[in-house]
């Protein structure tokens with residue numbers, strides 16, 4: 001039952017105590033059991049709060065005074081942290097962030113999964129939790145006659161100019177500044193969202209962690225890009241490691257960044273990167289993990305939990321471009337991968353060939369349809385890996401797992417709440433959750449990735 005608000009808008013709470021952090025990084029305080037979410041407050045802190053909204057069930061407040069400070073509080077190092085909203089917990093020490101993430105996972109395991117004593121390990125973090133993103137994507141616009149590129153101000157469509165983002169690779173900052181200054185100098189018109197005019201809409205860039213190869217994607221409103229050759233010449237001259245320049249045309253009035261037309265205007269169609277020993281070809285439209293260093297940590301854990309001897313048949317559900325599948329194929333007899341996006345499956349097949357891993361098969365389609373078909377055809381997995389999107393696994397897929405009875409299930413998840421929900425279903429169907437390992441793929445944000453090992457009860 002949701003509670004009627006015991007507080008009113010504009011009322012002050014003189015001494016609130018913060019107990020927790022929400023999944024979007026707000027502090028939580030309770031007034032007679034009624035939760036108030038307060039931005040910029042940390043667990044363990046106390047302070048004076050002004051109620052700004054009091055709905056049925058929960059409300060929002062503003063921290064008016066901070067009284068007792070958390071030992072984890074720090075000044076956010078990024079000067080645009082409060083305007084941007086891309087990061088949520090820069091005001092917390094990294095140690096505090098890792099603890100908060102593991103605690104969040106433990107809490108949902110109990111609250112949602114009713115898994116009282118499942119082992120949740122401390123979060124595996126980065127040694128250097130900055131400058132970890134390999135991909136930057138910035139909107140371009142005009143402000144008071146100036147060419148701007150950066151980020152949308154929180155809750156608005158106003159573009160704030162940005163010259164660095166400290167969770168991005170420095171290379172990405174450099175590339176964006178180059179593209180910006182070259183295009184401005186050559187008089188390329190930035191896109192005007194309201195009037196749907198101008199040329200350059202977005203700049204996207206990706207730099208490979210291991211090889212240093214760089215791709216630049218210019219998203220334009222029209223196929224015509226004035227001074228195209230001059231832009232190319234200057235980019236090539238000024239960007240070390242540049243391997244590929246792509247033009248993507250998006251002529252629609254939409255928030256979606258990329259359009260349907262993609263063309264190589266200089267160099268290669270793909271750049272290459274490695275995760276562990278596996279080589280990947282990455283095109284402009286491919287999904288590729290943004291933090292390759294931690295991706296390796298995550299996949300190595302998944303491989304450890306799969307515990308392969310070389311004799312196993314493995315299914316990798318929600319396989320994307322086959323990243324986990326190929327990691328596992330090094331140690332398994334056979335790996336089947338399934339993914340709903342056909343282009344990603346094409347990438348997966350190419351990546352398998354690139355690495356000479358011919359013990360793999362990939363099929364495009366919904367996992368909850370393809371895997372039951374495989375099962376009907378007699379394909380049975382000894383180990384089944386799932387890595388679903390935020391909404392978790394489809395029920396039909398969970399039922400097929402329970403029928404197929406793989407000895408081990410490795411569940412990779414970007415959303416602890418749906419993970420806990422699905423673990424409950426698998427537990428009720430005969431599995432035991434052995435351990436959960438949170439991995440920090442996105443420092444400074446509240447996101448947390450987990451890899452979990454489940455074993456079939458004998």
Ligand code: SAH
Pocket residue numbers: 287289317318319320321322323324338339340341344365366367368387388389394
């Ligand atoms: N395992 C991959 C990708 C995980 S992201 C990696 O580590 O890189 C989740 C993937 O699930 C996305 O690629 C998404 O396209 C895919 N997906 C979403 N719904 C699906 C469904 N019903 N069946 C199969 N794949 C799905």
